[in-house]
Amino acid sequence: MSCMLRSLIPLLVVALVLPGVVLAQDSTPEMPDPEAIAQALIDHLLAGNFVAASADFSDEVAAALPPEKFEQTWESIIQQVGPFQEQLGTSREVLDDGSTRVIVTLQFERLAVDALIVIDAQGRVTGLFFGQSQSVPAPEPPPYEAPAYVDPAAFEERDVTITTGDWALPGTLTLPAGEGPFPGVVLVHGSGPNDRDESSGPNKPFRDLAWGLASQGIAVLRYDKRTLVYGAESAADPQQATVRDETIDDALTALELLRQTEGVDPDSVFLLGHSLGGYLAPWIASETDDLAGIIIAAGNTRSLQDLLVEQTEYLLTLDGELSESDQAQLNEVIALVDTINGLQPGDQPGESLLGAPAAYWLDLSNYQPVETAQALTLPVLIVQGERDYQVTMQDFENWRAGLEDHENVTFISYPNLNHLLMPGEGPASPAEYNLPEHVSEELVNDVAAWIKTHSRIS
Numbered sequence: 001m002s003c004m005l006r007s008l009i010p011l012l013v014v015a016l017v018l019p020g021v022v023l024a025q026d027s028t029p030e031m032p033d034p035e036a037i038a039q040a041l042i043d044h045l046l047a048g049n050f051v052a053a054s055a056d057f058s059d060e061v062a063a064a065l066p067p068e069k070f071e072q073t074w075e076s077i078i079q080q081v082g083p084f085q086e087q088l089g090t091s092r093e094v095l096d097d098g099s100t101r102v103i104v105t106l107q108f109e110r111l112a113v114d115a116l117i118v119i120d121a122q123g124r125v126t127g128l129f130f131g132q133s134q135s136v137p138a139p140e141p142p143p144y145e146a147p148a149y150v151d152p153a154a155f156e157e158r159d160v161t162i163t164t165g166d167w168a169l170p171g172t173l174t175l176p177a178g179e180g181p182f183p184g185v186v187l188v189h190g191s192g193p194n195d196r197d198e199s200s201g202p203n204k205p206f207r208d209l210a211w212g213l214a215s216q217g218i219a220v221l222r223y224d225k226r227t228l229v230y231g232a233e234s235a236a237d238p239q240q241a242t243v244r245d246e247t248i249d250d251a252l253t254a255l256e257l258l259r260q261t262e263g264v265d266p267d268s269v270f271l272l273g274h275s276l277g278g279y280l281a282p283w284i285a286s287e288t289d290d291l292a293g294i295i296i297a298a299g300n301t302r303s304l305q306d307l308l309v310e311q312t313e314y315l316l317t318l319d320g321e322l323s324e325s326d327q328a329q330l331n332e333v334i335a336l337v338d339t340i341n342g343l344q345p346g347d348q349p350g351e352s353l354l355g356a357p358a359a360y361w362l363d364l365s366n367y368q369p370v371e372t373a374q375a376l377t378l379p380v381l382i383v384q385g386e387r388d389y390q391v392t393m394q395d396f397e398n399w400r401a402g403l404e405d406h407e408n409v410t411f412i413s414y415p416n417l418n419h420l421l422m423p424g425e426g427p428a429s430p431a432e433y434n435l436p437e438h439v440s441e442e443l444v445n446d447v448a449a450w451i452k453t454h455s456r457i458s
Helices: 034-047 059-064 067-081 205-214 226-233 243-259 276-286 304-316 324-341 358-365 369-374 393-403 430-434 441-454
Strands: 084-094 100-108 112-119 125-132 155-164 167-176 182-188 219-223 264-274 293-297 380-385 409-414
Touching (some): 034 100, 034 112, 067 430, 155 219, 167 205, 167 226, 167 243, 182 205, 182 441, 205 264, 205 441, 219 243, 226 243, 243 358, 264 276, 264 441, 276 293, 276 369, 304 324, 369 393, 380 393, 409 441
Parallel strands (some): 182 264, 293 380, 380 409
Antiparallel strands (some): 084 100, 100 112, 112 125, 155 167, 167 219
């Protein structure tokens, strides 16, 4: 039941005409040497000569990928994978139309990349694609290093289990040193099958938050998401699975467990929801009378599927204007979203839509997070990174427009933070998620101060 908000785009698809069926015969004698053409393209690319690298492009590829856009694309790839180190090898396959597909494997600092180059019988490059190498295993992410704002001596951790009906989820309780009582907070994940650290590449935003808040005397409970532990079996009837199965019921169980934890003040338990968790935080709060407050971190106000269209268009235009192939890809996403938006009660398509059944989308179709939050009287903190392209400042402004006259609500935005609540510069991209970083110390301090201000501990 994984959804889309945190799915990462692995490198960038460039202009593409990729025939498919491989034949046994070799290329014809008259055909220019495809490996030499591919190698020349790569050599010029590595030398930064994008005009020369484009010299053998077909008219279609040249129109879709002029030298200036080729340079932007290449810089985007380098940003994701680090500096070039060495060429690992070359292979080729002859295709059913007489073209040859050449794969040049390149080792970069963080990843091996396959440059897939299609060359027709006249020696023109008719297709180009860069992606993670299928023949070289991806390196293990670097070991996690705690951010500077963490004091390891200030807390201890122990394993716990969040049990909701037939579903038992492993979790971690981070408890400040001393007798307490302490305020506490449950962390609720974004969409997708997240682990308890909400790991993304080398980054672990929930571990940062847990250790950072515990260093300031706040107990934190985090746990592996049900869709990570149980996959498609996360509901009694997978075809009727809803966001309650995915997120809400387990969050309510975790809150109750934290309230019952020795050393935690049961009247000072908060919920921090990130992304999907932030979107659902008002819903979760509306189902319990015992919450001290909620923190909505990069929580969307608009539907998940509608955000997908915006995200897709943003990523496709990071390196310039939409090409024909980009527009076709965007149109496919729009058509899928239209299908979801057109679902009616009783619809049960045979296949999942964006990884979830019709019941999931229908369950969310009537949920209005801002209106639900308007009915809450408990303290609410809404935090947002201004560089976030997955949940944008439009969502933050939607929260503000609906809640700014509510004295129980506080709004803070951070100019340099992305969707993982981590700092960066320039237009945000999936490449950032592959670079080791930490949740902003400023944000951790703000959340800790707000929790302590609204804690009911005397």
